[in-house]
Amino acid sequence: MSVNETPNGFTLDDSGRRVVVDPVTRIEGHMRCEVNVDEDNVIRNAVSTGTMWRGLEVILKGRDPRDAWAFTQRICGVCSGTHALTSVRAVEDALGIQIPENANSIRNIMQLTLQAHDHLVHFYHLHALDWVNPVNALKADPKATSALQKQVSPRHPKSSPGYFRDVQNRIKRFVESGQLGPFKNGYWSNPAYRLPPEADLMAVTHYLEALDFQKEIMKIRAILGGKDPHPNWLVGGVPCPINVDGTGSVGGLNMVNLNQISGIIDATRTFINDVYIPDLLAIAGIYKDWLYGGGISGMNVLSYGDIPDHANDYSAANLMMPRGAILDGNLKEVHEVDLRNPDEIQEQVPHSWYSYPDGVKGLHPWDGITEPDYQLGPNTKGSRTHIEQIDEHAKYSWIKAPRWRGHAMEVGPLARYVIGYAQGHEAITEQIDFVLKTLDVPVTALFSTLGRTAARGLEAQWAADQMRYFMDKLLANLKAGDSATANVDNWEQSTWPREAKGVGFTEAPRGALGHWLHIRDTKIANYQCVVPTTWNGSPRDAEGNIGAFEAALMNTKVERAEEPVEILRTLHSFDPCLACSTHVMSEDGEELTRVKVR
Amino acid sequence: MTESFYDVMRRQGITRRSFLKFCTLTASALGLGPAFVPRIAEAMETKPRIPVLWLHGLECTCCSESFIRSAHPLAKDVVLSMISLDYDDTLMASAGQQAEAIIEETIDKYKGNYIVAVEGNPPLNEDGMYCIVGGKPFVEQLRHASEHAKAIISWGSCASHGCVQAAHPNPTRATPVHKVITDKPIIKVPGCPPIAEVMTAVVTYILTFERFPELDRQGRPKMFYSQRIHDKCYRRPHFDAGQFVEHWDDDSARKGYCLYKMGCKGPTTYNACSTIRWNAGTSFPIQSGHGCIGCSEEGFWDKGSFYDRLTTINQFGIESNADRVGMTAAGVVGAATAAHLAVSAIKRAQHKGDEK
Numbered sequence: 001m002s003v004n005e006t007p008n009g010f011t012l013d014d015s016g017r018r019v020v021v022d023p024v025t026r027i028e029g030h031m032r033c034e035v036n037v038d039e040d041n042v043i044r045n046a047v048s049t050g051t052m053w054r055g056l057e058v059i060l061k062g063r064d065p066r067d068a069w070a071f072t073q074r075i076c077g078v079c080s081g082t083h084a085l086t087s088v089r090a091v092e093d094a095l096g097i098q099i100p101e102n103a104n105s106i107r108n109i110m111q112l113t114l115q116a117h118d119h120l121v122h123f124y125h126l127h128a129l130d131w132v133n134p135v136n137a138l139k140a141d142p143k144a145t146s147a148l149q150k151q152v153s154p155r156h157p158k159s160s161p162g163y164f165r166d167v168q169n170r171i172k173r174f175v176e177s178g179q180l181g182p183f184k185n186g187y188w189s190n191p192a193y194r195l196p197p198e199a200d201l202m203a204v205t206h207y208l209e210a211l212d213f214q215k216e217i218m219k220i221r222a223i224l225g226g227k228d229p230h231p232n233w234l235v236g237g238v239p240c241p242i243n244v245d246g247t248g249s250v251g252g253l254n255m256v257n258l259n260q261i262s263g264i265i266d267a268t269r270t271f272i273n274d275v276y277i278p279d280l281l282a283i284a285g286i287y288k289d290w291l292y293g294g295g296i297s298g299m300n301v302l303s304y305g306d307i308p309d310h311a312n313d314y315s316a317a318n319l320m321m322p323r324g325a326i327l328d329g330n331l332k333e334v335h336e337v338d339l340r341n342p343d344e345i346q347e348q349v350p351h352s353w354y355s356y357p358d359g360v361k362g363l364h365p366w367d368g369i370t371e372p373d374y375q376l377g378p379n380t381k382g383s384r385t386h387i388e389q390i391d392e393h394a395k396y397s398w399i400k401a402p403r404w405r406g407h408a409m410e411v412g413p414l415a416r417y418v419i420g421y422a423q424g425h426e427a428i429t430e431q432i433d434f435v436l437k438t439l440d441v442p443v444t445a446l447f448s449t450l451g452r453t454a455a456r457g458l459e460a461q462w463a464a465d466q467m468r469y470f471m472d473k474l475l476a477n478l479k480a481g482d483s484a485t486a487n488v489d490n491w492e493q494s495t496w497p498r499e500a501k502g503v504g505f506t507e508a509p510r511g512a513l514g515h516w517l518h519i520r521d522t523k524i525a526n527y528q529c530v531v532p533t534t535w536n537g538s539p540r541d542a543e544g545n546i547g548a549f550e551a552a553l554m555n556t557k558v559e560r561a562e563e564p565v566e567i568l569r570t571l572h573s574f575d576p577c578l579a580c581s582t583h584v585m586s587e588d589g590e591e592l593t594r595v596k597v598r
Numbered sequence: 599m600t601e602s603f604y605d606v607m608r609r610q611g612i613t614r615r616s617f618l619k620f621c622t623l624t625a626s627a628l629g630l631g632p633a634f635v636p637r638i639a640e641a642m643e644t645k646p647r648i649p650v651l652w653l654h655g656l657e658c659t660c661c662s663e664s665f666i667r668s669a670h671p672l673a674k675d676v677v678l679s680m681i682s683l684d685y686d687d688t689l690m691a692s693a694g695q696q697a698e699a700i701i702e703e704t705i706d707k708y709k710g711n712y713i714v715a716v717e718g719n720p721p722l723n724e725d726g727m728y729c730i731v732g733g734k735p736f737v738e739q740l741r742h743a744s745e746h747a748k749a750i751i752s753w754g755s756c757a758s759h760g761c762v763q764a765a766h767p768n769p770t771r772a773t774p775v776h777k778v779i780t781d782k783p784i785i786k787v788p789g790c791p792p793i794a795e796v797m798t799a800v801v802t803y804i805l806t807f808e809r810f811p812e813l814d815r816q817g818r819p820k821m822f823y824s825q826r827i828h829d830k831c832y833r834r835p836h837f838d839a840g841q842f843v844e845h846w847d848d849d850s851a852r853k854g855y856c857l858y859k860m861g862c863k864g865p866t867t868y869n870a871c872s873t874i875r876w877n878a879g880t881s882f883p884i885q886s887g888h889g890c891i892g893c894s895e896e897g898f899w900d901k902g903s904f905y906d907r908l909t910t911i912n913q914f915g916i917e918s919n920a921d922r923v924g925m926t927a928a929g930v931v932g933a934a935t936a937a938h939l940a941v942s943a944i945k946r947a948q949h950k951g952d953e954k
Contacts, residue, residue, distance in 0.1 A: 021694040022732050025687045028659045030731060051730035054656050054721075055769035056762065064903040070891060071899070074762040077660020077791060121666075129691045170678065179647050179682035185700055186691035211674045215667040215794075219880045226883030227876035228667070229660040229791055230893075234846060239888035243852040251833075251854015252887065260880075372769075374724050385725050387733035398728075486847035568693055579658045 008296060008408055008545045010554050013044040018389055021564045022051070024571055026126040028078045029578025031537065033571060034390055035553055037561050046546070046553035047392040048537055048571075050399035050581050053353070053372060060527040065091045065519050066491075068527065069233045072515065075529065076580045080229040081114050081221065082508040083515070083529070083580075089314075090515040091235045094502025100484040103237035104311035105474040109261070110221050110231065111307065111506065112463040112470070116268055117217045118509035119413070119460035120276055122575045124210040127453065130569040131283050132203040133193040134183055138172055140164070140197035145205075148198045153278035158209065167205045187563040195286055203283065206275050217268050220467075223257045237486030244478060258475070265471055269464040272457075280457040281438055284450050288439050293449025293570040295552030299329045300407045301415035302535070304337060304514060306507035307466060314505075320466060321507050322420040322428070325404055331422040337404070339503045339514055342367070345530060347400040351392070351539040354400065360542040362403060365516040365528040366501060392540065399581045401538040401547065402530050410548040411511025411535045412574060413455040418446065427465075431458040449552065452573040456509075493522040508532050510575050533581035536574045549574060637806065647679070648805060649704050649712040651743050652686035655736045656729050656763050656772050657718025661754040662688045664791035668798040669878035676798055680805055681713075687731075698732050701739070705746050713804070714747040716740065716757040720778055721770035728770040737778060749783045749810065750775065751800065755893060758786035758818075765899035776817065785810050786817040790893035793874055796822050816896075822874070827864035827890050830872040833857070851887060861905035862889030869894040 003013045014036045022032035030052045036045035060071055068091060073084035085107060092099065099107075142165040149159040174180070187193075195203070218228040224240050225231020232239050243252035250256075305316055305323025316323045316336070324334035338344055346362030349355065355373040356363065363369060376384055377394025390396045403409070420428035421443075435454055436443060445451060490496065498521060505514045511532030518526040538547035546554075549571060558566045622635050652662075666673040677683050683690075685700050692700070704712055721728035726735025744750060752775045755761035763772040776784050787800055800819060803811050811819040828834065836842070837856040844850060844859060858865070864872070867890050871882040883890050889905075892898040 020733075022730075023687050023693065023697060025690050025693040025697055028688070030654070030687075030729060030736075032730065032733070052656060053728045053770065054763040054772070055728075058767065058769045059762065059765045059899075064905070067904050070904060071762060071765075074658050074660070074790065077658035077663050080658075080660060080663065125666075125689065174678055177647070179649070179684075181647075181677060181681075181683045182686060182689045183691050184684055185696040187696075208674050211666060212672060215669065215673075215877070218667060219877045222877035222880040222886070224886060226881055226886035226888055227793075227871070229663045232883050232886065232888035232891075234888065236846065239846065240886045241847050241851040243854075248853025248855075252852045257881075372724070372728075374727055382733060385727060385735055385738075387730070483852075484847060488845045488847070491846065563696075564693055579656075 004544070006540075006546050007543050008299070008551070010546055010551055011044070012546070013038070016044055017561060019561050019564065019567075020389065021567055024568070024576070026129070026568070026572060027576040027578060028076060028580070029576070031571075031576060031578050032390070033549075033553070033564075033567060034392075035567065037558060041558045041561050043553050043556045043558065043567075046550040047390060047396065048539070048547065048549040048553075049390055049397045050533075050537055050578050052578055053398040054579065055372075057370070057527045057529060060524050063524050064522070065094070065517065065524050066235045068517070068524060069235070072529065073230055073233070075531070076577055077229045078577060079114065079118055079508045079510060079580070081110060081225070081231055081233070082506050082513060084231075084233040085111055086504045086506045086513050086515045086529075088233050088235050089504030089506070090502045090517050091504070091519075092502070093504055094500040094517060094519050095235075095490050095496055097236050097487060097490050098312045099237045099487055101311045101477055101482065102242065102474060102485050103487075104308060105470045105477070106224055106238045106240070106485065108307050108470045109467055109474070110224055112467045113217060113220045113268075115463035115509055116272065116460045116467065117214055118575075119456045119463075120210055120217070120272065121214050122509070122572075123276060123280065123453070123457060124207045126575065127572045128203060128207055129183075129186065130565060130572055131193070131287060132195060132207070133188050133200050134171060134204045135175065135186075135188040136193065136195070136197050137201035137204045138168065138175065138197075140168060140201035142168060142201070145198040145201045148282075149202055152202075152282045153274050156274040156278075158205075164201055164205060167208065168201055171204060187560075187565050190559055190563050190565050192559045192565045195283065199282060199286065203279055206279055209275065210271075213267075213271050216264055220261050220264050223253070223261055234486060236488055236491055237484075239486070241485055242478065242483045244483070262471055265464070265467045269468065272461050272464050276457055277461055280454060281435070284454055285439055287450060288441055288445070290450065291445060291448045292556040292566065293452070293552045293573060294447035295410065295548050295550075295554070296408060297410045297414050297418065297452065297548070297552070298444070298447035299327070300404075300409045301326050301418050302337065302404050302409035302411050302512055303416045303419050304339065304505040304507060304512040306505070322416055322423055322425050324419045324423065325409065326419060326422060327405075327407060331418070334419055334422050339505060339516075344405055345402060345514070347402045347530065347534075348541045349395075349400055350542045351395055351397065352400045353395050353398050362542075365514065365530055366503075366518070366526075368516070368526075368528040397537075397539040399534055399537050399539060401541040402534050403541060403545075406543075408538065408541065408545045408547050408551070409535055411532050412452065413459045413509075413511075414446065414452040415511060416507060417455040417458065427462055428458075431462065449570045449573040456575070496522055508580075510577050510580070511535060529580075531577070531580040533574075533577045537576060537578070537581055549576070647682040649684045649708045650681045650686075650715055651684060651701060651704055651712060651747075652688075652715045652717065653736075653740060653743060654687050655716065655718030655720050655740065655756070656770065657754070657756045659688060659717070660791040661717040661756075661797070662686075664794045665797050666794075667877055668794040670795060671798055671802065673798070676801060681801060684712075701743055705743070709746045711748050712746075713749055713751060714740075714743050715751040715753055716775050717753045718756045719760060719764070719772050719774055721763070721772045723769070723771040740775070740778060744779045744782055747782060749785070749804075750779060752776065752784055752786045752817075753797065754792055755788045755790045755898075758788040759896040761790055762899055783810060784817055785813060785819065788818060788823070788894040788896075789869060792894070793822075793870060793876060795874055795878075796870060818868070822870040823868045823894070825868065827867045827869055827872045827884070831864055831884060832872065833884060857884055857887075857889040859907055860889050861903065861907060863892030863895070863898070863904070863908065864890040865908060867892040867895050
């Protein structure tokens with residue numbers, strides 16, 4: 001038992017009761033969380049463990065860099081595509097390839113489509129059950145629910161009392177069947193659930209509507225990339241040619257499917273504006289005094305930026321999604337971020353199941369080393385294949401600890417929105433001010449679990465608007481006579497230098513994502529990804545700084561320690577993606593094939 | 599009381615006529631004749647929902663994401679009215695011990711009468727601790743849940759073949775499900791991910807007929823995996839006519855010519871993409887200008903670059919395959935594809951010469 005202060009300002013006290021949540025559900029991949037709660041059920045110590053490792057970048061060694069997008073895309077099927085886009089950008093950076101303007105617009109449409117879809121699905125299908133109680137919805141009066149619906153979103157057509165009665169009856173039969181499926185063993189009697197029955201019924205109804213609607217959004221990516229999840233990408237541009245006029249037009253992107261994309265964009269904007277945002281505000285309004293979960297969001301946030309307005313310009317001024325870093329909560333100063341600078345982004349492993357030759361020093365991703373080293377500390381309870389309680393003073397996670405200039409940083413929609421707000425980004429400022437005013441809360445309310453959830457919704461709304469912007473841009477460019485979608489000047493390996501290195505980045509739905517690679521003799525010599533959940537889910541570092549997940553759980557009061565509703569709320573507000581967060585290879589990555597089996 | 603799929607549809611104001619129409623569509627989606635419609639209707643009207651434990655190993659969740667894209671039937675209807683999705687870490691409300699308890703409860707209550715659906719696969723190196731669930735190796739959860747299962751569905755290429763984490767050098771020794779569970783019927787639904795409607799059709803088929811669909815020697819449903827993408831590709835006439843895309847975004851690409859020379863693996867890939875297509879029939883990779891990467895084939899990550907022409911891959915003898923099919927249709931029996939491609943290239947070169 002011990003009490004200690006972390007350099008980033010948290011007091012960790014592991015003397016209270018230990019609560020273990022494993023598996024953490026409604027996330028991508030596998031994670032474990034352990035906390036200590038004091039006698040008042042307040043969290044005084046938090047430990048987050050990434051519980052999977054796939055070794056993808058080891059597998060990339062020796063491959064054709066033009067194939068890397070397909071491998072890295074399989075890092076994650078939820079944020080499908082964002083790794084692929086990051087990968088083609090990294091290869092293009094290494095080889096000096098410029099992509100056509102249309103390819104930039106199409107890539108942006110695909111990336112923004114992902115943002116809109118991913119945030120929507122996260123809110124309704126991964127996060128909503130932390131706030132919404134489907135069992136309580138059975139008590140709702142359908143007429144009152146209809147009135148509520150008309151009040152919070154007058155434009156949404158599905159609002160009749162009969163409609164809500166039908167949904168309620170469906171849930172009723174479902175519950176009465178005794179086969180509760182995904183709702184089984186939920187915490188439905190926990191007082192942490194506070195919505196009135198009508199709001200619960202409205203939200204559950206929209207859970208189902210959103211499940212139906214989300215599949216429509218992704219048809220855009222099926223048109224442009226052939227399928228979704230895991231559409232196709234191309235180094236040098238995009239694989240879908242455009243032919244709106246003349247022989248064989250049906251073989252390319254033509255007027256018919258351009259119209260289809262356009263229609264889906266409009267429907268997406270409508271759904272987000274008329275369903276997602278009103279639900280978000282209605283739910284947040286009721287929980288607005290639940291201000292836990294800020295963690296380090298009010299101190300250190302980081303964004304690489306994304307959505308280049310014009311092709312091939314990755315400077316901050318050309319990126320429509322903001323870029324920068326804020327330290328110590330000083331919103332007056334947004335620092336520039338350089339992914340190539342060896343002193344800025346570094347990964348550490350003292351508490352991760354990897355080993356570095358010299359132990360603790362952080363490494364820039366271009367110099368990254370990954371050698372898995374699964375070992376448990378002396379205070380572990382259980383055995384090495386049956387962990388009952390983890391020892392966080394030793395190695396305890398498959399996630400590394402990335403740091404920016406030595407600081408633990410939060411990434412994701414809230415980080416982007418805080419940076420955008422600090423920079424005076426017009427659309428972001430307008431959205432944030434609207435929400436703060438509607439909910440009648442101060443700007444500090446942003447630094448919370450709900451602030452993270454709200455930023456995600458606002459970003460979905462922004463993303464849907466930009467889909468329209470880039471669709472219009474694409475059409476204008478076609479009208480001006482430019483229909484190019486790929487630059488093949490450097491497609492052939494014979495045109496490549498013997499050695500090259502590059503970096504590509506995007507803002508994935510969950511936050512800043514970077515890929516760093518070396519190419520040697522036309523093959524991948526080294527490939528390294530630092531992903532959003534590596535930042536947010538990072539374990540402690542050499543100095544003892546805790547990561548964003550752990551920090552956000554600190555000092556939260558839980559209603560019932562054995563029912564982890566509050567823990568899930570805060571972890572889900574980050575939208576964890578564990579398959580993404582686990583890692584990498586070294587320049588001489590052969591090391592990794594020697595896996596110790598004890 | 600247990601409600602049936604039909605009850606639910608009726609309550610939602612769907613007429614019996616519409617219900618039967620749905621059954622007809624289901625029958626045709628499954629490649630069944632009209633004689634099967636009454637059987638599907640009967641199954642939907644009377645059967646309670648079968649418990650499904652959907653486990654996740656090393657994976658990327660693309661299979662779950664694909665599943666929720668299903669248009670016929672909707673994922674919502676599968677989950678609320680067809681199966682009882684008792685455990686699925688991606689969707690379930692509960693977590694930790696309450697989630698773990700569900701597996702035990704399902705085993706006790708439905709011994710021998712539930713389905714285990716597996717997304718991803720277990721790593722066996724490091725005593726299985728490259729994938730930990732509830733403090734223990736995932737492979738233990740998989741073995742435990744499978745022991746009393748009626749059957750197992752291996753979703754996607756991870757569970758069926760190993761997929762990307764099993765690509766060379768497979769550092770975690772990620773292992774497909776059938777190599778760990780050897781005493782249960784297993785149906786493989788490969789693809790990275792599988793097509794949404796193929797996933798829901800497999801479920802619907804099993805519920806309706808209370809048996810597995812007919813499987814091929816590899817354990818895949820014949821109805822979806824018995825023919826090559828190439829056999830049903832709408833660009834096939836261009837292959838037969840020797841009209842190929844030579845470079846990305848060239849004139850031939852814009853006309854929708856064959857992507858064979860750009861590395862398309864359609865001629866060696868068995869899947870339903872060129873017929874059922876993706877995202878409610880919206881498109882499929884070739885239609886959107888990129889070759890097939892062969893994601894439903896075993897070991898597709900280790901068969902050379904996705905942009906290598908199949909003829910350069912010697913080890914799996916596609917040359918004669920693609921040749922025979924292509925040439926027969928073109929009426930040049932006995933010629934090799936390579937020769938055919940050379941001839942068409944010369945013709946084009948001559949043509950270009952004329953233009954100058």
